[in-house]
Amino acid sequence: MADITEQEIRVFVDAVNRYFEQITGEKARIRGSFLAEGETQLPIYDFTGLISLSGQYRGCIYFSATRILLMRLLLAMQEPRQTDAHMLDAVGEIANTLAGNAREYFGETMDISVPTTFHGFSDLLKSAVRKRPYVIMIKWKQYEAAVIVDVVRK
Amino acid sequence: MSWELFRKYRWIIISVLIFLATDLSVLGYNIYSSFKIAESAVSINLSGRQRMLSQRTTKVLLSLQDDARVGVSQEADLKELALVVNLFDTTLKGFRDGDTVTGGDGKPVFLVQVETDEARRIVSDAYEIWNPYLTKLQPLLKPGFSDTELTDVTTYARSNNLKLLGLMNDLTTDLEKTANQRALRLRAVQIGGLVFVLFNVLVTVFISIRDLMRGDRALVKARKETEEILGTVKEGLFLLDREHRLGSQYSQLLPEILQREVAPEMPFLPILEEMVSKEVYDSAKDYIELLFGERVKESLVTALNPLSQVEVRGKEGASHYLSFHFNRVLEEGKIAHLLVTVQDVTDLVQLTEQLEAAKGQSRVEVEVLLKLLSTDAGVLRQFLDNVGNGLAQINERLRSEDDSELARLHLLNHIMRIVHGIKGEAAALGIEIFEDYAHGFEKELVEMRSKGEVRGEDMVRITVLLDGFYERLASITNIAEKMAGSGGGDADEKYLQTFTESVQNLVARIAGDAQKEVSVVCDLADIVHLPRRVANELNSLCIQLLRNAVKHGIEMPEERETLGKPAVGEIRVECREVGRDEYEFIVRDDGRGISVKGIREVLVQKGLLSKEEAEALSVDAVMLKLFEPGFSTAKEADRDAGHGVGLDVVAEKIMQLRGQLTLNSKVQTFTEFKIRFTY
Amino acid sequence: MKLLIVDDSSIIRSRIARIMSDPRLPSLMIVGMAKNGAEAMELFSQTQPDLVTMDLTMPEMDGVECTESLSKLNGDVGILVVSALSDKATAIKALKKGAKGFLYKPFTDEQLVNALLEMMS
Numbered sequence: 001m002a003d004i005t006e007q008e009i010r011v012f013v014d015a016v017n018r019y020f021e022q023i024t025g026e027k028a029r030i031r032g033s034f035l036a037e038g039e040t041q042l043p044i045y046d047f048t049g050l051i052s053l054s055g056q057y058r059g060c061i062y063f064s065a066t067r068i069l070l071m072r073l074l075l076a077m078q079e080p081r082q083t084d085a086h087m088l089d090a091v092g093e094i095a096n097t098l099a100g101n102a103r104e105y106f107g108e109t110m111d112i113s114v115p116t117t118f119h120g121f122s123d124l125l126k127s128a129v130r131k132r133p134y135v136i137m138i139k140w141k142q143y144e145a146a147v148i149v150d151v152v153r154k
Numbered sequence: 155m156s157w158e159l160f161r162k163y164r165w166i167i168i169s170v171l172i173f174l175a176t177d178l179s180v181l182g183y184n185i186y187s188s189f190k191i192a193e194s195a196v197s198i199n200l201s202g203r204q205r206m207l208s209q210r211t212t213k214v215l216l217s218l219q220d221d222a223r224v225g226v227s228q229e230a231d232l233k234e235l236a237l238v239v240n241l242f243d244t245t246l247k248g249f250r251d252g253d254t255v256t257g258g259d260g261k262p263v264f265l266v267q268v269e270t271d272e273a274r275r276i277v278s279d280a281y282e283i284w285n286p287y288l289t290k291l292q293p294l295l296k297p298g299f300s301d302t303e304l305t306d307v308t309t310y311a312r313s314n315n316l317k318l319l320g321l322m323n324d325l326t327t328d329l330e331k332t333a334n335q336r337a338l339r340l341r342a343v344q345i346g347g348l349v350f351v352l353f354n355v356l357v358t359v360f361i362s363i364r365d366l367m368r369g370d371r372a373l374v375k376a377r378k379e380t381e382e383i384l385g386t387v388k389e390g391l392f393l394l395d396r397e398h399r400l401g402s403q404y405s406q407l408l409p410e411i412l413q414r415e416v417a418p419e420m421p422f423l424p425i426l427e428e429m430v431s432k433e434v435y436d437s438a439k440d441y442i443e444l445l446f447g448e449r450v451k452e453s454l455v456t457a458l459n460p461l462s463q464v465e466v467r468g469k470e471g472a473s474h475y476l477s478f479h480f481n482r483v484l485e486e487g488k489i490a491h492l493l494v495t496v497q498d499v500t501d502l503v504q505l506t507e508q509l510e511a512a513k514g515q516s517r518v519e520v521e522v523l524l525k526l527l528s529t530d531a532g533v534l535r536q537f538l539d540n541v542g543n544g545l546a547q548i549n550e551r552l553r554s555e556d557d558s559e560l561a562r563l564h565l566l567n568h569i570m571r572i573v574h575g576i577k578g579e580a581a582a583l584g585i586e587i588f589e590d591y592a593h594g595f596e597k598e599l600v601e602m603r604s605k606g607e608v609r610g611e612d613m614v615r616i617t618v619l620l621d622g623f624y625e626r627l628a629s630i631t632n633i634a635e636k637m638a639g640s641g642g643g644d645a646d647e648k649y650l651q652t653f654t655e656s657v658q659n660l661v662a663r664i665a666g667d668a669q670k671e672v673s674v675v676c677d678l679a680d681i682v683h684l685p686r687r688v689a690n691e692l693n694s695l696c697i698q699l700l701r702n703a704v705k706h707g708i709e710m711p712e713e714r715e716t717l718g719k720p721a722v723g724e725i726r727v728e729c730r731e732v733g734r735d736e737y738e739f740i741v742r743d744d745g746r747g748i749s750v751k752g753i754r755e756v757l758v759q760k761g762l763l764s765k766e767e768a769e770a771l772s773v774d775a776v777m778l779k780l781f782e783p784g785f786s787t788a789k790e791a792d793r794d795a796g797h798g799v800g801l802d803v804v805a806e807k808i809m810q811l812r813g814q815l816t817l818n819s820k821v822q823t824f825t826e827f828k829i830r831f832t833y
Numbered sequence: 834m835k836l837l838i839v840d841d842s843s844i845i846r847s848r849i850a851r852i853m854s855d856p857r858l859p860s861l862m863i864v865g866m867a868k869n870g871a872e873a874m875e876l877f878s879q880t881q882p883d884l885v886t887m888d889l890t891m892p893e894m895d896g897v898e899c900t901e902s903l904s905k906l907n908g909d910v911g912i913l914v915v916s917a918l919s920d921k922a923t924a925i926k927a928l929k930k931g932a933k934g935f936l937y938k939p940f941t942d943e944q945l946v947n948a949l950l951e952m953m954s
Binding site: 459 | 913921922924925926928929931932933934935936937948951952
């Protein structure tokens with residue numbers, strides 16, 4: 001099992017940061033990063049968008065954000081409706097961005113699922129492949145979000 | 155298209171046009187000249203007749219004189235005179251003005267006006283003689299003329315006839331000259347036209363031959379160039395027609411890249427079908443057909459090319475990676491071919507894979523192994539524990555909520571101290587794999603700090619380095635465990651023995667410290683079926699439970715006796731495989747059990763809850779409080795309990811195992827922790 | 834030119850709508866937004882658009898099926914598949930069923946504008 005590199009992790013994080021910049025004109029930034037010791041340490045916020053990978057890389061990548069962050073994001077997108085469905089749409093869209101960048105970076109050898117979105121915790125998060133998944137904490141304006149990279153290379 | 159054609163054949167077209175124009179002009183001139191020559195013939199003929207008529211007039215006049223002298227009838231001569239004079243007069247008039255006159259054959263014919271100055275002068279001179287002559291002739295054309303009148307006109311005729319004859323002669327000569335000139339001019343024009351046409355043909359032939367030769371040379375050159383290109387390009391290049399057949403030419407390397415025999419006009423799809431999976435083949439077929447279809451936009455579908463990087467089966471069974479690219483080739487706006495470029499990207503793909511593999515792989519070399527073997531097992535375990543603790547501390551700090559710049563700088567310094575410590579210990583033990591890694595880690599940290607600003611991005615770098623450290627720790631721990639197990643006999647047996655011993659030793663020590671008497675019954679045979687990592691987790695979890703059992707569960711021997719229990723308490727530790735990959739791990743003591751009342755009291759004592767709140771809690775809720783951080787019922791802190799760390803750690807470990815805990819207890823009888831988990 | 838947007842995500846719908854105000858697309862006018870295939874069919878018959886942006890993964894009637902039905906109604910309509918789908922085969926299927934182009938999600942404003950300009954050319 002060869003491991004995922006920093007560069008590969010940065011692909012995902014940069015994708016999210018660029019997304020915020022592209023949509024809102026304001027970059028999100030990396031607040032910090034750590035290894036999650038077990039799922040209790042995974043920062044699962046209110047809404048999460050997840051893609052799973054198979055093929056040469058295996059596992060999942062997800063973006064999780066607080067309700068307040070998503071509310072502000074929707075406002076920045078001039079979307080006046082702020083229902084849960086819209087929040088899920090928004091994290092799904094960011095997960096899409098992750099998928100797009102993953103494809104671009106890792107090329108054809110990677111199979112990427114359609115994004116799944118959920119509110120709160122999901123059993124999907126239990127299927128960790130890494131002993132300690134990467135958690136990259138993100139801050140946009142003063143709001144919290146995280147990108148979790150739980151991927152191994154075959 | 156027609157313009158192209160015109161450009162190509164312009165010389166031939168121009169030449170044909172010139173030929174036609176020349177031919178038509180010469181023909182037109184010929185017709186015109188023939189007509190003119192016919193006219194000239196009439197003129198010459200009639201001007202000859204004038205000569206004859208002037209002679210005949212004179213002759214008739216003389217004949218009339220003779221008639222009068224001998225006394226014969228003058229009627230026939232007068233008739234002829236009238237005819238001859240009229241003919242001469244009308245013909246002369248015809249020469250002067252152009253008119254229809256009686257021809258040589260008696261039929262009317264059109265006489266053209268004379269054209270040359272010379273002829274006009276001659277006609278005018280002729281009129282000067284003819285007009286008085288005609289006046290003098292007039293009385294003779296009427297019946298009953300006098301002799302004087304006849305004599306007068308005859309005398310005039312005698313003196314002027316020769317002049318008139320000469321003039322008519324001159325006229326004939328002049329007309330003949332004009333006609334000759336005309337014939338000569340016609341011939342010249344005909345010859346000129348012929349020469350010109352011949353020249354035109356020669357020029358055309360020359361140009362055509364030159365163009366053809368030039369075209370041939372260009373074609374040969376183009377073909378040679380194509381061959382050179384196809385012979386030297388490193389890619390497979392070929393054209394695909396609408397029937398999905400290869401073109402007649404393809405690059406030399408194509409068979410090598412495809413690892414297949416290739417022939418011109420060969421169908422492409424069967425080759426592809428042999429090389430790729432069914433799914434890819436189907437998609438590729440569809441994709442190629444889409445490109446041949448006019449509907450889809452080429453630039454908007456290239457992202458979907460299923461062959462842009464594809465693993466293919468080689469002839470010898472070895473798989474390699476190929477990259478196909480398709481481009482439409484348009485002819486007159488229609489898609490005629492697809493230009494296909496094939497590259498073998500196997501090396502690229504493999505290199506990338508190898509690079510990636512080399513980066514993440516934890517390489518443990520023989521010399522490292524030897525070093526480990528020579529290190530005392532206890533010392534090594536201690537060191538590995540220290541490393542594990544240090545890494546856990548780093549990770550804990552990384553999770554810190556504070557993301558100010560200053561906090562990050564502190565964090566960096568803290569991490570650096572830990573890494574430096576590990577490096578020192580590793581160096582002391584000669585465990586280079588850790589020493590080197592810690593050294594590299596430290597260097598990066600120093601570099602980050604020297605930039606004066608620690609950014610969030612740097613935290614990602616640190617996390618990756620931390621993960622790499624964890625991975626090395628895991629592999630060394632694994633080796634250390636295997637070595638510990640390989641001391642003699644079966645590794646599993648050895649492990650089981652170590653596990654059991656550690657349990658017994660621990661209980662004996664805690665019991666000794668607490669002046670309690672405890673015996674341990676272990677039934678752990680199934681533990682060897684678990685991965686060592688999981689078994690080790692169980693071991694550390696077990697330690698916590700055993701501490702609790704001895705400290706809080708088992709009563710003092712006297713107390714036990716009062717209760718009618720054996721003085722020696724019993725702790726059972728069991729691990730059982732209860733289903734497919736499903737295990738139960740049990741720690742049970744026959745001690746005092748968990749007192750709900752006791753817990754409530756502690757909660758109030760510690761000020762965690764008010765008395766009322768504590769009373770209001772359900773039994774389950776009270777039990778749950780045991781697992782909250784900071785709760786401990788031990789009276790004072792010693793090394794085995796009382797730090798407020800205990801069951802909360804157990805709860806967390808259980809969660810890591812994704813296990814389910816059942817807690818059973820009866821006051822003064824027993825306490826049982828049963829953890830059920832699947833691996 | 835009339836444009837119909839078909840996407841189950843309201844975010845994507847509003848985003849495409851926003852990008853339509855680009856000065857390079859003066860002749861393009863949004864005539865409807867549908868969040869699934871069934872809605873798309875209905876709006877299509879009502880508005881007769883010239884261009885359609887089509888998501889592939891949607892509830893009820895998926896994008897491939899919807900593309901096929903719309904092409905049957907009007908063979909000239911320009912359908913641009915806009916999808917994050919990693920499965921190329923499905924996207925190719927949509928193209929076979931009548932779509933004219935494909936754009937990966939996520940896209941930048943620039944990419945969408947260029948794709949639509951290409952569709953209109």
